[in-house]
Amino acid sequence: MDDPPEVAAPEVTIVGAGLVGCLLACFLARRGHAVTVYERRPDPREENAGRSRSINLAISERGIDALRRVGLDETVLKAALPMPGRMMHAPDGTLSFQPYSADGRRAINSISRSALNRALLDAVGGFPGVRLRFRHRLTTLDPDTGRMEFDTPGGPVTAVAPVIIGADGAGSAVRARLQHRPGFDLHQEYLDYGYKELSIPARDGDFALDPGALHIWPRGRSMMIALPNPDRSFTCTLFWPERELAELDTPAKVERAFTENYPDARALIPDLAAQYALNPVGHLVTVRCEPWTVLGRAAVVSLIGDAAHAIVPFYGQGANCGFEDCAELDRCLAETGDDYAAALLLYESRRKVNTDTIARLALDNFVEMRDKVASRAFLARKRAEHALERILPGRYVSRYELVSFSTVPYAEVERRVARQRRWTAAAALVVTGVSAWAGVILRNRVRAAVTGPEPGSKPGPAAKSGLAAKWGPGRGRAGTGRRPRAGRW
Amino acid sequence: MDDPPEVAAPEVTIVGAGLVGCLLACFLARRGHAVTVYERRPDPREENAGRSRSINLAISERGIDALRRVGLDETVLKAALPMPGRMMHAPDGTLSFQPYSADGRRAINSISRSALNRALLDAVGGFPGVRLRFRHRLTTLDPDTGRMEFDTPGGPVTAVAPVIIGADGAGSAVRARLQHRPGFDLHQEYLDYGYKELSIPARDGDFALDPGALHIWPRGRSMMIALPNPDRSFTCTLFWPERELAELDTPAKVERAFTENYPDARALIPDLAAQYALNPVGHLVTVRCEPWTVLGRAAVVSLIGDAAHAIVPFYGQGANCGFEDCAELDRCLAETGDDYAAALLLYESRRKVNTDTIARLALDNFVEMRDKVASRAFLARKRAEHALERILPGRYVSRYELVSFSTVPYAEVERRVARQRRWTAAAALVVTGVSAWAGVILRNRVRAAVTGPEPGSKPGPAAKSGLAAKWGPGRGRAGTGRRPRAGRW
Known part of the structure; x- marks a missing residue:
């Protein structure tokens, strides 16, 4: 990593020291900007900071590319475990592995949210131009004065800044302050599925399942996934309609549900009922809003990451997409000579169509994961896709690979996939036609050899x-x- | 109005003493329930209470029906002016009157929002079981404890209630408190049109325009309407894309815009530029959310009127629809024996589909009002509709009449309009077929009379x-x- 340049104006406030807030602070600090980051929770690196929410993350190319730009990719990947494919668990315990890429070598990388957050906080701490303020909960924000108020353990604190960026997640307090301004469109929609995290501990000091895969138990109405951790445990996430999750309210009901649906996983979680009772139900929300960027009289206020576009986790793109936001904003600052108002408007105009697209893909992928991955037609299609990718390397690339192993903008991915579909359909027609024609020729040749030429055979x-x-x-x-x-x- | 029964439990809190909050308080007080109404603004009946927002209201059958149920219809209609049709102002000043109903006698009723609010507040004051608390701004609300906090001029005030109903409008503070609960879906979408109110004063002590009509100046990109007031003035509302409204930032630009688009109205507003500069730009938002009713551990919290379903004003149904909510909730309380949790869930299940429908119709009607009412095809269709209504009284009824002059639920209106359309299309086909057949018969008879029978004529x-x-x-x-x-x- 280069030495950061001397701290100079402009002054930027970031609200939220989660994954995206921290990475953004690194990007801006590298540009030589003075950055203050406010976070409502305590420093997660302190002891007894409390458990943060999870869903293990799968960092893939978009996230890695952004981390690489601030020199953090190697540090982060060191703490991650590569998963080159899905391991599908059938109800009878049969396992089948589906590689994510045609060559079977490209992988998404399992990492715990908290480990990643701590690594990013350490990186932020390395920049002298960045100030971190924990236990600061934003209560008011006015773009026309640039004034913010925070609740802190020591009482209310006031701050003023010309640039305020909300990186404070799906339940963003910054967005809540913008929401009441005329012209602010907001769509917030919950899935009726909740999730519950469970842990599969290491067995005899080793992984209880193959650590080189993202494990999936697709069961149609419910679904479980498991991602490996460096301590050889697995973090499972069980998705089920919220009402049905809540109905499992006795150990016996939990046992029965798991024995019916997830017998092989059941055997790997000794304290299942206790974990189920202890862990809270998580919720899955999609948020779209517009505009992300508000030009007040005294400050420009903008949103980034989940605060701007919370998505469901089923494409493994939430953090990757938020990291990509940071890289794009960094590019826009470079293009506008660090004019934040212009850069934030440009960043929004480029990212919005892409984040809308991945929000939709993430919802669609839920159906694929909980249902289709278990179907023969789906598996046949995946094999055909991978065969096409091998025959036409770089020309035919599956949507999954484009999303997970490239930095092609999401909306362009969709255009490209649509073009590929048209092209393969046309190719299939041609192949069918040629086969039929060849069949006729062959039949006639055979007949001619037997009976002599027929009229009309040429x-x-x-x-x-x-x-x-x-x-x-x-x-x-x-x-x-x-x-x-x-x-x- | 019957004497109200003695005040008894249950205790209900209503947040918002606007139109819907006041009418709801009347309904509940008549059921013998103790009601406290909190309102963030001062009592509008006080002097210097400040000007409230407007868009004059057009009260029609749904609103009148609800008012009638609490004995307020006559009081309210006394202060209103009936408008049995639209008066269309062409750019050249030509006027054309389009009756709203087939018989030309049914009318929507112009009333000022503030006059109506004052009348309703007076009615609320007549119930000893109702307490009104002005200058109380809701700041926190917890359905699990039933606890509310209000900012007041005398400092924060706390209250606890088992039933809390938010009737606090499109920017509802109650809804804002529910919004952060998992599972609360919210869609808030602004039209890019803003509005500006202007006043046409009385001329020589009389109305400057025909007071028996809702006046419309449809101009495609912009539109103005004017509703009569009992003091012989008209309240105009000008709708224009916000950006273009803001661009009229000098008296000369305002003059030019009006002289070009609204020359006849321009002549009736002597202090046009001053009014334009003084009056703020209003905004037009549609809000859909779900659920309206949240069952907390200690309280049931629900939403009503604009707080649950803010709509744009182009069908004149905002207040009417909110009043209908009150009547429906009253019915649900009767059906459930005043079990508020059950009644509020039932009311939501019955109203949601209807309020979603009118939200859509109101948006669609904007296009009709600003554009189509000026077209010949539209006028021809209206005349054909009215003719059908006269030929088939009670069988064919236009959408406008069903919405404005009936209490048929909005969703049922749409089903009925769809059935009528299918039926009239079929009838048109039959008529065309019969005419063609009659034409052929006639032609053949004529030919036969001249030349004798043709082969194939039967x-x-x-x-x-x-x-x-x-x-x-x-x-x-x-x-x-x-x-x-x-x-x-």
Whole structure:
């Protein structure tokens, strides 16, 4: 990492010292800006800081690319475990592995949210231009004066800043302050599924399941996943309609539900009922809002990460997408000569369409994960996709790979996938046509060999003069002239 | 009005003493319930209470029906001016009147929001079981304890109640407190149009325009409406994209815009530029949320009126719809024996689909008002509709009449309009077919009279044996067997 330059204006306030707030602080500090980060919780690196929420994270290319830009990729990946595929657990205990990429080598990386947050906080602490203020809960914010108020253990604290960025998550206090301004559109929608975290401890000092996979138990109405941890445990997340999660209110009911749906996992969680009773139910919300950036008279206020676009976790993209926001804002600051108002408006205009897209994909992927991954048709399609990827390397790339192993903007991923679908459908038609034609030729050859030539077995002059004149060499060239376009994807 | 019964439990808190909060208080007080109403503003009946927001209201059947149930309809209508139709102002000053109903006699009623609010506050004051608390701004609310905190001029005040109903409008503080609970879905969407109120004063002691109409200046991109007041002035509301409203930032620009778009109205507003500069820009928001009713451990909290479903004003249904909420909740209380939790859940289940419907209709009607009312096709359709209504009284009723002059639930209005459309399309086909057939018969008769019969001028045996066998008397009866269904609408 380069030495940070001397601290100078502009002054930036970030609300939220979670994953995105910390990474953003690093990006801005590297640009030489003075940054203050306010966080309502205590420093998670303190003892007894309390357990933070989880869902283990899967860091993939977008997140790694952003971390790389501030020199943090290696540090973070050292604490992560690569998962090159899914391990599907059938109800009868049968396991099947589905690689995420065509070559089977690309992996998403399991890391605990809290470990990642601590690593990022340590990195932030390395920049002298960044001040961290914990136990500061934002209560008021006025873009027209730049004034903020925080509740702290020592009483209310006031601060003023010309640039305020809310990186304070799905329940953002900054967004709540912007929400009451005329013209602020907000859509907040909960899934009727809740989640419950459970832990599979290490067995005889080793992983109880293959650590080189994201484990999935797809059961249609419910679903469980498990991600490996460096201490050889697995963190499981069970997704179930909230009402049904709540109905498992006795140890016997929990036992029965697991024995029915997750017998192999049940055997690996000795204190299942106790864990189930202790751990809270988590909720899954999608938030879209607009604008992210509000130009007040005295301050520009903007949103980033989950505060701007909370998504459900089923594509493993929440943190990756938030990290990508930071990298994009950094680019926009470079392009605008560190004019925050212009940069934040530009960043919003570029990111919004992409975050809307991944929000939709994440919801769609829930259906895929809890249901389709167990179907033969789905597995056949995945195998066909991977075969196409191997035949046409870099030309045909599956949506999953484009989302997880590239930094192609999400909206462009969707356009590219649509183009690929059209192209493969056309190719399938051509292959079918050619096969049928070859079949006819072959049949006629065989018949001819046996009985002599049939009338009409080769094109007559009428057909030639008609069709060939219309679709002959001239048109043929026009047709082949289209080929280079295929190279675009 | 009956004497109110002696005050007894249950204790209900209403937040908001606007139109819906006051009417609800009347309904509940009539049921013998103790009601406390908290309002953040001062009592509007005090002097210097400040000007409240407007958009003049058009009270129609739904609102009147609810007022009638608490004996307030006559008092309110006395202060209102009936508007039996629209007066369309063309750019060249040409006026054309479009009655709202087929018989031209049904009217919506112009009343000022503040006059109506004062009348309702006076009515509330007539119930000894109701306490009104002004200058109380809700700051916290916890359904699990029933505890509320209010900011007041004398410092913070705490209250506890088992039933809390938010009637505090589109920017509801009660809804804001519920919004952060998991599972609370919220959609808040602003129109990019703002509005500006202007006043046309009386001229020579009389109305400057016909007081028996809602005046509309439809201009496609912008629109103005004017509603009469008992003091012989008109309240105008100008709708324009916000950016363009803001661009009229000098008297000269205001003058030019009005001279171009609203020349006849311009002549009636002597101090136009001053009014334009003084009056603030209003905003137009649609809010949908779910659930309206939250069952906490110690209190049931629910939403009513704009707090539950703010809509844009273009169908004149905002207040009417909120009043209908009150009447429905009153019915649900009667049906559940005053069990508030059950009644509020029932009320929500019945109203939500209807308020979603009117929210959509109100948005659609904006396009109709600012654009289509000026088109010939629209006027022709309106005339055809009114003709159908006269030919088939009670069987064919236009959407506008069902919304404004009936209490048919909004969602049922939409189903009925869809049925009417299918039926009239079918009827049009039959009429066309019969006319064509009659034309052919007539032509053949004429020809026959001149030249003698033509071959094929009546169906041959083949046609009869083929078609008649398939679609003959048996099928015919099945067909006519459907007729009585038409009577349902």
